[in-house]
């Protein structure tokens with residue numbers, strides 16, 4: 001049996017990559033939490049088994065899945081041992097967008113790669129499954145910056161970085177869920193890149209292997225994630241707690257449609273995609289909290305909103321939904337809606353954050369004035 005390694009033993013991994021891998025068969029997965037031992041401890045107490053609950057609009061379907069091993073992130077010995085395993089072929093990551101910066105993440109991955117090189121472990125493929133454009137390319141750049149010249153040379157010869165688009169709405173668990181993970185029926189995985197040491201037959205479960213993920217990526221990040229981010233800030237201020245509740249509010253829905261009209265120009269099959277998003281988000285049995293989506297907006301907004309906003313500004317437009325979103329975000333950072341969690345934007349730094357969000361935005365005096373005027 002070949003081996004996969006995963007970093008970020010959270011809900012999404014258990015609903016997505018672990019599900020695709022179980023469907024493919026023939027591979028096992030050792031997974032590490034980021035830091036806290038809680039999920040690893042809970043899984044180890046039940047033989048690394050957990051229930052995946054696929055929650056449709058009318059009923060649930062339960063499936064039992066099993067990991068080969070679950071480790072707390074602090075177990076460095078296990079981390080290095082897993083990287084050195086000769087049958088390791090694929091490493092996946094779901095570590096949140098905020099983790100992709102110089103520091104702990106690239107250091108940890110470079111330590112693993114060094115262990116593999118020093119034991120002649122052979123080639124390996126790294127797959128970022130976080131919501132970032134060019135996620136494989138971003139990961140490659142971070143690790144390369146962290147590596148010394150000898151490791152860099154080894155990486156160039158032995159490591160493949162795959163770009164992916166991942167999609168399956170998987171809310172944070174509630175205490176009542178225990179180790180069970182609730183997810184929606186819809187799922188998508190699009191991948192581009194090489195697998196020099198082989199890979200699970202994820203296509204058995206519907207994964208698609210393409211030359212370039214860019215068209216899928218823009219559609220997902222701008223329409224789904226951008227729409228989520230709009231609802232998260234504007235919807236929270238209007239008293240909504242979940243996506244299903246916010247999207248049923250005619251004001252939020254109207255703003256969302258306006259933003260989609262702005263963002264979807266030139267995106268493939270955008271009309272069909274928008275219809276399917278509204279169906280998915282209307283599933284009120286999925287309790288996807290706006291507070292979860294609102295976290296780390298200073299990392300998410302530049303990816304999900306700024307590209308379409310810049311395009312509009314270049315064409316002389318000042319889209320109202322983007323202004324309202326940025327104004328609602330600044331109020332969120334002041335603690336006016338849901339509890340604040342933004343790694344890169346602590347409370348109290350709002351004007352500085354908005355002005356430094358993106359150099360090109362900060363230079364846009366009309367936009368900044370409109371946002372502050374809307375506060």
Ligand SMILES: NC(=O)c1ccc[n+]([C@@H]2O[C@H](COP(=O)([O-])OP(=O)(O)OC[C@H]3O[C@@H](n4cnc5c(N)ncnc54)[C@H](O)[C@@H]3O)[C@@H](O)[C@H]2O)c1
Pocket residue numbers: 007008009010011012013032033034035036094095096097098099104105129130131132166167168169170171172
């Ligand atoms: N939940 C979804 O619906 C969904 C869908 C598509 C993509 N994603 C991607 O997956 C990510 C994780 O989502 P989730 O629902 O599993 O969240 P989660 O909170 O359940 O799990 C996040 C995991 O990442 C780890 N982590 C956090 N910061 C880290 C760091 N700096 N270094 C290493 N590990 C770190 C945490 O310890 C945890 O194990 C999202 O941020 C997103 O990029 C999620």
Ligand SMILES: O=P(O)(O)OC[C@@H](O)[C@@H](O)[C@H](O)[C@H](O)CO
Pocket residue numbers: 097131166167168169170224225228229292293
């Ligand atoms: O998971 P995050 O924090 O990157 O973003 C919140 C949501 O927009 C996101 O999780 C979507 O639900 C997901 O990307 C759907 O596939």
